[in-house]
Amino acid sequence: MLYCRGMIDFLIIGAGLVGLAIARRLARSGCEVIIVDSGPTIGSETSSRNSEVIHAGIYYPTGSLKARLCVSGRRALYRYCTARNVPHRRCGKLLVATDDSQHGALQALADKVLANGVDDLQILSVAAAQSMEPALRCTAALLSPSTGIVDSHQLMLSYLGDAENAGAVLSLRTPVIRGMRKPDRWQVGLGGEEPDDIEVRHVINAAGLQASRMARALGLAPDRVPATHFAKGNYFTLRGGKPPFSHLVYPMPEPGGLGVHVTLDLGGRVRFGPDVEWVGKIDYDVDPDRAAKFYPAIRRYYPALSDGALVPAYCGIRPKLSRDPRADSDFLIHTEADHGAPGLVNLYGIESPGLTASLALAESVASGLGIAPGAEDAALFHAE
Template identity: 55%
Template sequence: MDQVDCMVVGAGVVGLAVARALAVSGRDVVVIEAAEAIGTGISSRNSEVIHAGIYYEPGSLKAKLCVRGRAALYAFCASHGVAHARLGKLIVAASAGEVAYLEKLAANGARNGVHDLRMLDAGEARALEPALSVHAALLSPSTGIVDSHGYMLALLGDMEAAGGMLALAAPFLGAEPVAGGLRVRTGGAAPMTLDCRLLVNAAGLDAPALAGAVAGMPAHLVPQQTLAKGNYFTCTRKVPFRHLIYPVPEPGGLGTHLTLDLAGRGRFGPDVEWVAERRYEVDPARRGSMLASIRRYWPQVEPDDLVPGYSGIRPKIPGVGGAAPDFLIQGADVHGVAGLVNLFGIESPGLTSALAIAEEVARLGAREAAGRTGAAAAV
């Protein structure tokens, strides 16, 4: 039977970051991906924003890994020549009633280790962005944007330079425990069966289904996932802003915000549309509600300025004990399947957090491997 030390399922930004971390630590790694290219799912359907770590519950994995991941991502982009820009963003209170929320958000960010936030009054905010309609704003200087595909290519390059391999068009079919790890079956034009010591489920939207196809995985530990579709509209004219502009968040997302790409083009979104299936068409009729949201901070936007762009789907899982939804990194100490690590609910800020998530998975895998070695030596 062919064997590999580690197998990562999913060649999105998180899967590639995990595979890179394992490979550069000296482990033998294969990444399998059902699609015919890397990063075709969540990783290519987002705002490409480098988040500072402001919004997330203090002490949560999202908070800790976003702050760590943001610093690591900026350093990685600088060292690998990945296009990015530290533009900063303004979170806007459109009325006096929303200022208290900004103050709460600033305190939350400080508790998470984001220490460069600054409250601005209307005059200070308009000095930065004259076209902005604003009562007050919270400035986040360390928020930025990144070329997500360039980032993934750099992660892949590091992994392959360290001896890792990528198999595209190789869907995961199932796995079962065997001595020393798991036996994995893949499909596609060249199906294979491979034994591995560590299997990392980084399959994004497919992570719950993948976990359910691993023999011995307790069904009650696979979270119920709901799909939050976010639609984006492209601005047909040059927007009069140099920073990212965010409104006060809405349930399920951060509000219909303005982001800029590296060429300075503006796009608005995502909104929040709860869906039952993966359909990525953008309904032009959603422009009306999006315009109403945008006009709270940019009154001059006109209907003809917005055309349907693209959409993405966020994997939402329930929070524990009434807490906000969080990343779930689940190892054998939780589910009992030796050699399996599940990554559930890796939505925003997953792009920002990828390198930090990878560190956590690599540590978890090393700890499990050491425990297995110790148990074998004791026999």
């Protein structure tokens, strides 16, 4: 096991859900941890701009990191949220076909889930689906009862609280400027109001949208760093009125995303999105004109949507490792074997289901470094 004493053991770059989950896991195992983020708050990018869905593990290629870590992470996350009183709810999700041509794709999803370790998916009749959601129009449906929603900000605060209680230190508005590998440690230059160079044994790059840029700043050769592409996802809410749905509703997936779907927050408010808009820079403005493409997509399963009912809400940006709509890009966790730099772990392409898989990603990183969990953290993954 790694001996975690003396010099600072770990610098975690990125205070989003995954960076905080990793910091929590390492600190609670006795390691000295510093978390830095260039933003003014924790989770100011991808982690605070998503659907807040706890995914079951349905969509991802069997055997992929996304599939494995989503399923194990989902189980651990529910246990964690219950133990820490993090607001969440197993609201369930309906996956729907809206015409007969989609039945084959829906059946393919149903066939995949058992191989992915999802054992509770239910085939519904159209009548049963519409009895659950009278506003829904569909020609076939599946129910995922283990899909849920969570307050992502409270989850981040809980991860951070656990990490700080175990001795971790958070420094916001602290960008990483450069890094250099020394014989037995990393020298990392930090910017901000009080620039400094620090020396650490290990660096964990969990910088999300900036992970590829950060890897290059740490001195990796360009051919050792995958490209990150930005997929902007816009969300719209309903203008007034009673929410039409009490479950999440997902149409068939589309290239680059899961289709414009219905999500709920813990207050029952309905959001539609995200779409897929490839962008070259980070921009969190929502163009109201994009609603023109939302209406026909939503009316395939919610025909009662009235003109003018959609109001711009917010958007998020997903770090994609490929723009090829045929590609199922996986999470990448690169270690010395991949990039040649000892003491460095890079996480690339941590998009959905990154929230669901956050505890499992942290466990994967820590176990890969030989750092055993405490009894409580081990129980998150092995409880009956």
